[in-house]
Amino acid sequence: MKQYLIKRLFYLIPVMFGVSIITFGLINLAPGDPAEIILRSSGVEPTLEAVDALREELGLNDPVYIQYGRWFRDVLHLDLGQSYRTGRPVAEEIFSRFPATLELTVAAIFFMLLISIPSGILAALHRHAFVDHLSRIWALAGASLPGFWLGLLLIYYFSVKLGIFPVMGRGGLDHLVLPAVTLGFGMAATYARLLRASMLEVLGQDYIKVARARGLKEKLIVGRHALKNALLPVVTAFGMSFGHLLGGAVIVETIFAWPGVGKFFVDAIFNRDYPVIQGYALFMAVVFVIVNLLVDIAYVFLDPRIRLERGRQV
Amino acid sequence: MVDLSQTGGADTISSKTILNVRNLCTYFYTRQGVVKAVNGVSFDVKPGRTLAIVGESGSGKTVTALSLLGLIDPPGKIVSGEIYLDGRNLLGLSREELRRLRGKDMALVFQDPMTSLNPVFTIGTQITETLTCHMGIAGAEAKIKAIEMLKRVGLPHPEKIIKRYPFQLSGGQRQRVMIALALSMNPRVLIADEPTTALDVTVQAQILYEMRQLIKDCRAGVILITHDLGVVAELADEVAVMYAGSIVEYGDVYEIFDNPLHPYTRALLKSIPRLGTKDEVLRPVQGQPPSLIDLPGRCAFLPRCEHGAGGCRAGVPPLEEIIPGHAVACHRVIAAKPEEVTLRELA
Secondary structure, eight states: HHOOOOOHHHOOOOOOHHHHHHHHHHHHHSSSOOOHHHHTTTOOOHHHHHHHHHHHTTTTSSSSHHHHHHHHHHHHHTTOOOTTTTBBBBBHHHHHHHHHHHHHHHHHHHHHHHHHHHHHHHHHHHTSSSSHHHHHHHHHHHHHSHHHHHHHIIIIIIIIISSOSOSSOSSSSSHHHHHHHHHHHHHOOOOOOOOHHHHHHHTTSSHHHHHHTTTTTTIIIIIIIIIHHHHHHHHHHHHHHHHHHHHHHHHHHHHTTTSSSSHHHHHHHHOOOOOHHHHHHHHHHHHHHHHHHHHHHHHHHHHHHHHHHHHHHH | OTTTTTSSSSSSSSOSEEEEEEEEEEEEEETEEEEEEEEEEEEETTOOEEEEEEEEEEESSHHHHHHHOOOOOEEEEEEEEEEEEETEEEEGGHHHHHHHHBBBTTEEEEHOOOOOOOSSOOOHHHHHHHHHHOOOHHHHHHHHHHHHHHHHOOOHHHHHHHOOOGSSSSSSHHHHHHHHHHHTOSEEEEEEESSSTTTHHHHHHHHHHHHHHHHHHHHHHHEEEEEEEEHHHOOEEEEEEEETEEEEEEHHHHHHHHHOOOOHHHHHHHHOOOTTTSSSSSHHHHHHOOOOOSSSSTTTTTGGTTOOOGGGSSSSOOOOEEEETTOOOHHHHHOOOOHHHHHHGOO
């Protein structure tokens, strides 16, 4: 297990190296001269002399590999440059906002699990019955309703008309409910269907029949024997969907004026704030890789076949 | 011996038997029609004795076993019949009562040990949860009992085995675990559904030998479901030959092997390849089994029967006792005198 972890962490090095090259390439491939953009955004007339001077100062006249080396050294020191717009260090901007995004994402995942696991199991147990049809319609709705529309609808109904939840902003738990539901809704529906299919497959297995023949209680058979096996494909898919959640967070944060990185990132795109875009891309890549690692570890805990076979191999 | 004239309630059933099945019918209601998987099956199981149910795939052997355990899922349904375990009609029990009985009074060893155990739980967990369920013991006590059970089926290092996952064991080891699980509660009836089919030939022999010992020790009545006549010869005391959802021949194992009366039983016995004979051609039973959806109102084996005649169309032949302890469902055999039947000219 330990060796497996070390191996996985070791694999992170080439992945992160590749990611750093791509994100660095962003700034070089982007249209427009960064020096010119900086001057414009600070209200200085970008004359030829001023631009040249700034290019020299920023080291933009050096060969690309030297620029990359310099940038990479800075990244290793957690220095992602400074935002053109705010003038503050990008790392600081991201780190100060990320907890809000993480809070939102975790709440959405919690909502998703809370809804999708019971409804997936119920739909599988009552196949082709009312519950199953209901979950199918909901899955269709969840997959086709855009997040911004659902978010606005929820705000209108629960905040404006009923006044149960606040309209926007970050604060206590009540602030979290609507954004989390908006973010997790579509995924909860998808996951309920995924778990249903997976449960149906597992419930047809011989070991379930044998478990029944052993006289085990139905609750134990469904909740333990079947569920643990049925969760395996769901966990795999989850690792991939995490990106959708973070991506979706951008929209949800904008609707609910949630002070997370997503909203900050959208603002950066509108303002062509390249260091922020670059820093955000790099940061998200790191988050992604870590989440995938965590999912793999969870998988290893769920499935002894992987845990023990890999252990033997290493 | 079986008295097939007994078709009534519990009071008429011999006290010597543990399990009495009378006229069991299990149908599957599919879109194509009603599949009569088990169609009027009756048999008895006695303590310490083994009844083998033999037949081709699709003859209703496994459905019979699952019906006994109350494990028929929709669209399947037990349509009629009686199943008495120690005089108690199982078909009158609630789901919960049936569940308590499964694994305790009636245990099952399933055909494929590779798929019979849950892959994500250790052997120990799977044994102890059964113990917790039926005996209410858990923790260290259950663990000790689990180790004891594995020892009983001849598994070396049981204290290591309980920590293993199914995929870490060989086929033979897994089937031993399944047998240990099945026998752990000292069941009254053990149903073994093709217990050795998925195993290597050498392991098969070992497992059969061990099963015979264990069955003898625990005095359970055994229903052995198989298509392997070698296994039947090894383990069975009585044999029921099933064809198209019905028993076509029923009798003592020696009677069945030495004096098979039904043409289907004869064909089955002939199909076994023998070593040391010049006859090198395999002799399969000709033709295909009939569709169970629209069974004809005559002998179901007729299209494949070598001896079929006009009289065979006169309705479904009843299972009739020809000589004491040997029953057969064949118009020709029933019509003929018993002396003529025992003549070997047809064999």
